[in-house]
Amino acid sequence: MATVEARGSDGQGQGVETPVTYYRLEEVAKRNSPKDIWLVIHGRVYDITRFLNEHPGGEEVLLEQAGADASESFEDVGHSSDAREMLKQYYIGDVHPDDLKPESGRKDPSKDSTHKRRYHLRFLVPLLLPIRKQILLRRPC
C-alpha cells in the first residue's frame, strides 16, 4: 500500500512542503506486466506503462526490469541527460525508507569484499617484495 507524507522541502530551496508518495518494493514488484509496468531507479518509482513502446532501446529491456530496481542497468547503458530528464514525467513517488538499500557509492567500505581484499594486499605486498628480490638475485645469469 502507498503512503503519502509531506517532504520538508520542494528541493528548490523554497522550503515549501511537497507531498511524496512512498511505495513498498512489494507493491512495485506487482507492476510487472506490459499493461502496468513500474521501475525503481535510484530510490524513485516510475510508472513507465505509456513509455514502453516509445523507449528508443526497445520494450524488451524494460520488461526484463519490470517491477524491480533498474538503477544499475539504467546507468550501465550510459543514458543521456535527455533520457534522465524524461524520467521526471514518469515519476510517481519514492521507495519507502524501510525498503531503501544503500546505493553503491554510499555503502560501508568495511562490508565491501573488494575493499577487504585491497586492505590485505597493503600488508602482503611489502612482505612479499623482499622474497621476490631474493629469488631474482639467486637466479643464474
Ligand code: HEM
Ligand atoms: C524510464 C526509464 C528510461 C528512460 C526514460 C530511457 C530513455 C532512453 C533514451 C532517451 C534512449 C536514447 C539514448 C539516450 O538518449 O540515452 C534510451 C536508449 C536505451 N535504453 Fe533506455 N531508458 C530508460 C530505461 C532503460 C532501462 C531500465 C534499460 C535497461 C537496460 C534501458 C536500456 C536502453 C538501451 C539498451 C538503449 C539503447 C542504447 C543505444 O542504442 O546506444 N533503458 N533510453
